[in-house]
Amino acid sequence: MELYLIPFNTGEASEATIIYRPLLGLAFVGNQTMASLAQSLAEDPSQPMREDIRLFLERVGFFAPDPPVPPPPEAGPFNPTNVALLMTNECQLRCTYCYAAAGALPRRNLSVELGIKAIDAVHENLKRLNQTKMLVSLHGGGEPTYLWKNLKAFVDHAKERSGECEFSLTSNGMWSEAQTRWIMANITSVGISMDGSPETQNRQRPLATGKASSRIVMRSIHMMEENHFSFGIRLTAVPPFDRLLDDIRYLCEHTQCRMMQVEAAFNTERGEEGQPTLQEGVQFLETFFAAQRLAESYGRSLRCAGSDPDKITSTACGSPFSSLVVSPSGKIVACFEVLNEAHPLAKIATFGRVTPDGIEVDEAARARLQRKIAERRVSCKDCYCYWTCAGDCLIRGFTAEEGSHLKHGARCELNQLLIREMLLKRIAAGNGVWRRNAAPAAAGKQV
Numbered sequence: 001m002e003l004y005l006i007p008f009n010t011g012e013a014s015e016a017t018i019i020y021r022p023l024l025g026l027a028f029v030g031n032q033t034m035a036s037l038a039q040s041l042a043e044d045p046s047q048p049m050r051e052d053i054r055l056f057l058e059r060v061g062f063f064a065p066d067p068p069v070p071p072p073p074e075a076g077p078f079n080p081t082n083v084a085l086l087m088t089n090e091c092q093l094r095c096t097y098c099y100a101a102a103g104a105l106p107r108r109n110l111s112v113e114l115g116i117k118a119i120d121a122v123h124e125n126l127k128r129l130n131q132t133k134m135l136v137s138l139h140g141g142g143e144p145t146y147l148w149k150n151l152k153a154f155v156d157h158a159k160e161r162s163g164e165c166e167f168s169l170t171s172n173g174m175w176s177e178a179q180t181r182w183i184m185a186n187i188t189s190v191g192i193s194m195d196g197s198p199e200t201q202n203r204q205r206p207l208a209t210g211k212a213s214s215r216i217v218m219r220s221i222h223m224m225e226e227n228h229f230s231f232g233i234r235l236t237a238v239p240p241f242d243r244l245l246d247d248i249r250y251l252c253e254h255t256q257c258r259m260m261q262v263e264a265a266f267n268t269e270r271g272e273e274g275q276p277t278l279q280e281g282v283q284f285l286e287t288f289f290a291a292q293r294l295a296e297s298y299g300r301s302l303r304c305a306g307s308d309p310d311k312i313t314s315t316a317c318g319s320p321f322s323s324l325v326v327s328p329s330g331k332i333v334a335c336f337e338v339l340n341e342a343h344p345l346a347k348i349a350t351f352g353r354v355t356p357d358g359i360e361v362d363e364a365a366r367a368r369l370q371r372k373i374a375e376r377r378v379s380c381k382d383c384y385c386y387w388t389c390a391g392d393c394l395i396r397g398f399t400a401e402e403g404s405h406l407k408h409g410a411r412c413e414l415n416q417l418l419i420r421e422m423l424l425k426r427i428a429a430g431n432g433v434w435r436r437n438a439a440p441a442a443a444g445k446q447v
Contacts (some may be wrong), residue, residue: 001066003217005018005019006423015032018423020384020423022384023066023067023069024061024066025435026060026086026434026435026436028421035043041057041062078361079125081119082322084137084325084326085136085322086139087138087140088142089109089339090102090195091172092143093174094270096204096238098271099265103208105271108327110328110330112149112150116153116154119161123158126162132208135254138167138187139170139326139336141337143174145174155186165188168188168189169183170234172193172194172217177207177219184227189232190229191231192217192233192234193234193236194206195235196243197250198212198215200243201213204236218255222255230263231257232257233261234260234263235251235260235261238265239266241284241287253298255285260300260303261303262302264281264304273337276414278413281411281413285421307422310436311388312388316391330354333346333349333351345398345400349369351363355403372398373391385416385419
């Protein structure tokens with residue numbers, strides 16, 4: 001029985017504790033006595049206790065065994081089953097926080113030849129594995145639709161190779177009406193990167209000319225809505241986060257988007273990878289919780305990375321294991337943000353390349369990276385985010401410094417705070433008990 005005890009301050013004299021079983025999907029609040037009992041029951045469920053407490057624990061399912069743990073990524077040679085094409089570092093926008101400094105660096109575009117070779121490599125793997133569905137992600141440190149002819153060529157070729165294709169597009173939405181119609185007809189899922197109200201969007205995501213971008217992206221959104229095409233919106237918030245509530249309100253009142261995600265950018269210049277101080281991170285989370293409540297009042301969902309206790313995983317990201325992620329220059333990388341050799345983590349996160357003859361994988365480099373990921377995960381074993389954060393994102397958890405993968409700082413504290421608050425929210429919605437996949441107001445009460 002995997003059990004974590006998460007103390008939190010209620011403002012009262014006695015400290016309350018979240019009693020949390022992540023694999024089972026169970027959490028409730030108890031006092032110190034209940035927390036101590038739960039800890040001992042995890043080791044010996046047969047020990048005596050008061051009858052009313054036993055009945056409560058039975059009712060909420062505390063004695064149920066853990067389900068099988070999510071399997072770790074398969075070891076062995078690289079056999080990717082999906083492909084992500086980081087198509088270009090060019091963009092129509094000059095977002096103030098862009099980690100890739102899109103549009104400001106020497107041009108790098110993924111050629112049609114290399115993109116097709118990557119698609120072919122994944123298709124051959126799927127055939128060997130007797131799988132039929134191919135997932136092609138069109139992404140980039142720049143804007144994938146900026147390379148429009150190449151994008152269409154990749155989609156057409158994947159359709160020719162596989163009868164079952166799904167295409168995901170992450171885009172800034174700066175499309176013509178003709179492009180929007182083509183996207184709706186050919187792309188399976190679309191994520192729009194835009195930051196909310198015209199004031200915020202135009203300030204944080206101006207065109208390369210300095211002009212406003214909000215009108216164009218809202219036109220694309222409204223065209224998709226008129227055609228009942230589903231999409232998601234991803235916002236980026238920057239300190240001091242004072243606009244986030246207004247931006248969420250704007251999206252709720254001016255779009256039909258049901259699912260939104262917001263992430264914070266802490267870099268002060270384009271092309272940087274800024275890390276938050278604990279104070280900055282807490283400020284973001286406090287604003288996020290308020291914005292989430294606001295979105296829910298409109299019947300919408302707002303998330304940020306790591307905010308879903310329903311997601312149980314043994315790895316933070318599958319890219320180093322099962323995805324063929326190809327940079328604009330044709331390098332095989334472990335993360336969507338490692339776009340070129342100048343990235344601080346390029347040395348440890350690059351493990352091959354695509355050539356006109358196919359893909360070449362440096363299995364030794366890939367094995368070194370996977371060992372670091374595994375070592376970090378072992379170092380997280382005592383953390384209650386072990387099955388949700390799962391060691392955290394490579395880019396957020398590692399630096400170029402030797403041994404950095406074993407260090408835990410402000411970001412870990414923020415992940416813990418986020419999950420703690422989300423558990424408390426779920427517990428309150430469940431009338432004192434959270435059970436994964438249970439309807440709100442589940443039976444039970446606080447003990």
